[in-house]
Amino acid sequence: MNYTPNCNTTNCSRDYTQNHNSHSNLLQEYPLTDLLIGGTEVNYLFICPTKLWYFSHGITMEGENEWVDLGRFLHERHYANEEKEVQIGSIKIDFIRKGELIEVHEIKLGKSMEKAHEMQTLYYLYYLKRLGTKAKAVLHYPKLNETKEITLEGREGEVEEAIHEVQRVKSLPTPPEPVKSKKCKKCAYYELCWV
Numbered sequence: 444m445n446y447t448p449n450c451n452t453t454n455c456s457r458d459y460t461q462n463h464n465s466h467s468n469l470l471q472e473y474p475l476t477d478l479l480i481g482g483t484e485v486n487y488l489f490i491c492p493t494k495l496w497y498f499s500h501g502i503t504m505e506g507e508n509e510w511v512d513l514g515r516f517l518h519e520r521h522y523a524n525e526e527k528e529v530q531i532g533s534i535k536i537d538f539i540r541k542g543e544l545i546e547v548h549e550i551k552l553g554k555s556m557e558k559a560h561e562m563q564t565l566y567y568l569y570y571l572k573r574l575g576t577k578a579k580a581v582l583h584y585p586k587l588n589e590t591k592e593i594t595l596e597g598r599e600g601e602v603e604e605a606i607h608e609v610q611r612v613k614s615l616p617t618p619p620e621p622v623k624s625k626k627c628k629k630c631a632y633y634e635l636c637w638v
């Protein structure tokens with residue numbers, strides 16, 4: 444589904460929940476050219492710049508990877524009652540709950556890529572803030588029965604640095620040289636890098 448936030452901008456009375464087509468108008472009104480990247484791209488930057496480059500150039504091998512299948516299974520099995528995959532502009536959030544504050548929820552398999560998960564989620568909060576919506580986030584690790592709350596406070600500089608770095612890697616004419624690590628074993632691009 445497409446989710447359209449309320450406009451929280453000072454002196455703005457527009458209620459974007461009344462018209463779900465208004466989101467595209469909102470995007471046109473705000474200079475978001477630096478926000479045309481997806482959350483997965485921010486995530487991949489912190490896993491491996493080579494992976495980010497492949498992914499952002501349309502080379503996707505996720506469909507052939509068993510770890511990705513396991514991730515999909517967890518998404519389906521847990522949180523069955525949540526409305527999943529909320530698309531807002533260039534970001535797609537696992538699910539959203541609406542309370543006093545908008546809550547962004549992301550479901551992850553394990554914590555070995557925790558930094559990447561955190562930066563992806565911070566990017567979502569940053570993105571929503573730029574649209575005038577204050578939000579907080581929760582990372583879910585259902586296999587570990589753990590959750591982690593994330594807030595943007597004091598971390599906007601980190602997100603902006605990550606955005607610039609994603610843009611830099613994407614603009615490279617060829618993929619960054621792969622660096623072998625433990626992450627490669629579970630990576631969908633293993634064969635591309637190492638076989």
Ligand code: SF4
Pocket residue numbers: 490491492493494621622623624626627628630631632633634636637
């Ligand atoms: S196999 Fe390793 S080096 Fe290649 S994209 Fe994946 S994580 Fe990066």
